[in-house]
Amino acid sequence: MEVEKLLTEQRNPVSMNLDTCSTIEMVELINSEDQKVARAIATQAHEIAQAIDQVSERFNQGGRLIYCGAGTSGRLGILDAVELVPTYGIDPKRAIGLIAGGQNAVYRSVEGAEDSAELAKKDLQHLNLNEYDSVFSLAASGRTPYAIGALEAAKQVGALAIAVACVADSRMSKYADVTIAPLVGPEVVTGSTRMKAGSAQKMVLNTISTGVMVRAGKVYQNLMVNVLPTNEKLMNRAIHIIAQTTNCDLKTAQQMLINAERNVPAAIIMQRTKLSLPVSKKLLKENNYKVADALNSFRK
Incomplete structure (x- = not known):
């Protein structure tokens, strides 16, 4: 044409x-x-x-x-x-x-x-x-x-x-x-x-x-849980995501993010399950890095 x-x-x-x-x-x-x-x-x-x-x-x-x-x-x-x-x-x-x-x-x-x-x-x-x-x-x-x-x-x-x-x-x-x-x-x-x-x-x-x-499991609920906290805005977003998905306060969420070495999905798993960072990472890997599946697997 x-x-x-x-x-x-x-x-x-x-x-x-x-x-x-x-x-x-x-x-x-x-x-x-x-x-x-x-x-x-x-x-x-x-x-x-x-x-x-x-x-x-x-x-x-x-x-x-x-x-x-x-x-x-x-x-x-x-x-x-x-x-x-x-x-x-x-x-x-x-x-x-x-x-x-x-x-x-x-x-x-x-x-x-x-x-x-x-x-x-x-x-x-x-x-x-x-x-x-x-x-x-x-x-x-x-x-x-x-x-x-x-x-x-x-x-x-x-x-x-x-x-x-x-x-x-x-x-x-x-x-x-x-x-x-x-x-x-x-x-x-x-x-x-x-x-x-x-x-x-x-x-x-x-x-x-x-x-x-x-x-690919990059979203939990409707939150971008795999966000890279590379600046102040993204750091605050990561902290709020952890707080929103675990019903904890912002100070606890911030500390959990530090404990998880800035790995937001791992921080959510750690706060919700009280598992260690290595075990939380292992649980995520076993569930194709999908937070919802990892949490469901833990409950079983």
Whole structure:
């Protein structure tokens, strides 16, 4: 399909007079269009759930989450990968963001990089891509060569290939194991896919990666128990998590965090069971590091 015929490149009839709107009219118009994003994602619920289940199966066997894209799509992938580390305490090597053109492209456009499928394949080869990995390939248009190359590389080694696009029946879908395509419609500013399309991609990635982390035991109840307490804010969050889940006061929670060597799940187990740190760690390991399962196992 020619670029100008893509849904993401169409002119939006409701914003034809955007340049003559008052400021409040412009804000209300953009907000009205943004509300279509969540509705579009709702149509992809089954595909998103499928992705979570399939990615979780590989991630829990040691696989990695690898995000690939160009421009805005690439930056959104990097953002998701980077934020998983402090939020869920995972090894940085297990969530990786690749952008066409390399690190410099994070801050400014690298012309022509997105047009190379081979570049994506080389980038993934450098990571020693394997069958336990999951590759998220992002492109609003569903036709970016770099994004297609990433999917081809995934299929070649048996890695899971997931396409995230904002058009139906995209080229990328032909190479993907799972395709997620929220159709958000034409942008308020024609072709500016950093807007609705970018928001949709971000929300899809948020849902998938959060689901994978939940399935990996990184969440207890609705708390991010694997948070890395590396600064004052995160330290306070860790202390409050321990207090909330064990019904102890903050001073006790703080001391328990120290006793657990800043391992929040272990601190919860120690406070709830009165077990030692080594035994608490062993109990967590035996239960795939899931706090709820570890506590249930102890009660039995």
